[in-house]
Amino acid sequence: MREIAHQIVGGPAGTATRFGNVFDPNTGAIQARVALGGQADLDRAIAAAQKVQPAWAATNPQRRARVMFKFKELIEQNMQALAELLASEHGKVVDDAKGDIQRGLEVVEVCCGLPHMLKGDYTEGAGPGIDVYSMRQPLGIGAGITPFNFPAMIPMWMFAPAIATGNAFILKPSERDPSVPNRLCELFLEAGAPEGLLQVVHGDKEMVDAILDHPAIAAVSFVGSSDIAHYVYSRGVAAGKRVQAMGGAKNHGIVMPDADMDQAVNDLIGAAYGSAGERCMALPVAVPVGEETADRLREKLVAEIGKLRVGISTDKDAQYGPVVSAQHKAKIEQWIQTGVDEGAELVVDGRGFSLQGYEKGFFVGPSLFDHVTPEMSAYKEEIFGPVLQIVRAKNFEEALELPTKHQYGNGVAIFTRNGHAAREFAKRVQVGMVGINVPIPVPVSYHSFGGWKRSAFGDTNQYGMEGIRFWTKVKTVTQRWPDGGAGDSAFIIPTMG
8 A cells, every 4th residue: 555654854754653544535445544743753854954944044035936936837747647646635626626736836926026025124314324124034944734625725825935935844734635745845856945945744633733842843834623723823822933823714605686696606606515615715605685685596506506516536527526534524414414403494415425436435415505594503613515505684784794793704705796885895894805706715826815713813814925924034123334423422312313
């Protein structure tokens, strides 16, 4: 059986004593096993990073950017193979896997412009003969702990800006689909990065805790469930680290009476069921405003759900594939039952879905609920599967209140032709990322990604200039060059002069 080892300097394969199974979600079969490391493996990675990071930080920004340019080129050359490898372990269809890689690659593209982003500020004549300037310097060693649902995109969101700004980086990806992170590390080395600059360690909670506690790691970026995000944030900050921890979501799509209903339905279908709903920016809650809007929306959704094709990852005609594991499939189906028990109307039931020839695969059919209420736990919590819930609102204010009062505040969308309504909604809704006729409002790579409330812990977002700020610290220099005159003998603070 194939074994997936750490990608660390001084960490040969075959030394692990604990392993995790890597499944093929399409068949349910175990296809590989991954090493589950601990403190000793992390210590080796840290030692290698400490050796290489100072010289990398001293390398001028344009030379660092050239590595990013080459890495981008290698990713593009290997796109098909990477997507197929990703799909084989995650379960998403190959085209969706390409999107996963592409959205990460876009952050790498932005980091190719690093020399411009690292320019500091300068003030001439802040005082008599005094100039002030600032510079951004790397933190040292950063670490990323990433989830199973985007094994290419999220690692690149983290390590591209971290390394471009002069840090070394240690990545701990999900043990469920670890092969693509390993391959990214190999390609980064091929792009000209020095050995030890980007390393991958595999593991479970033992490795996570080792990362959070290690004094040599200056900053940690995390994406996962909200409970674990809070844990990571609390433990990391207690250890004196800078931490950004992105959590779960329950994103809403508000459908106004004047919306282009066909477009809204098409967007909701893709956003709710794409990637089997395993996205923190999925749109699992539709909020039609008014009963007539709700009835029209429901009728069209049912018709479109009936056309959805669920298939294996390599099925070019499939809208989505299996979920990542048998445990996750069972969890999704339990949430569906919870919704039924709580009194919601199950319009379309995706449980018991089976694909001929792949009966042991982790497939869940599309489900649709109507008459869901805010008091239901199935509404309050993240299901993370192909389940869409309709929560009916009487008017705009009630629709606005739903995402604003929800415990999560990651993303939200409004579908309308009314510019005033859209503007009011964007201004007043208490959510970090807003889409106006855009169902999945993940910001482009030169902006930044981040939610509010229990969707994010920490005050700095992912990638863009926010990412540059997170992975650097500011140093401000106040300088004076005396000219030898009589007035140079006594220094007076400029603000007191």
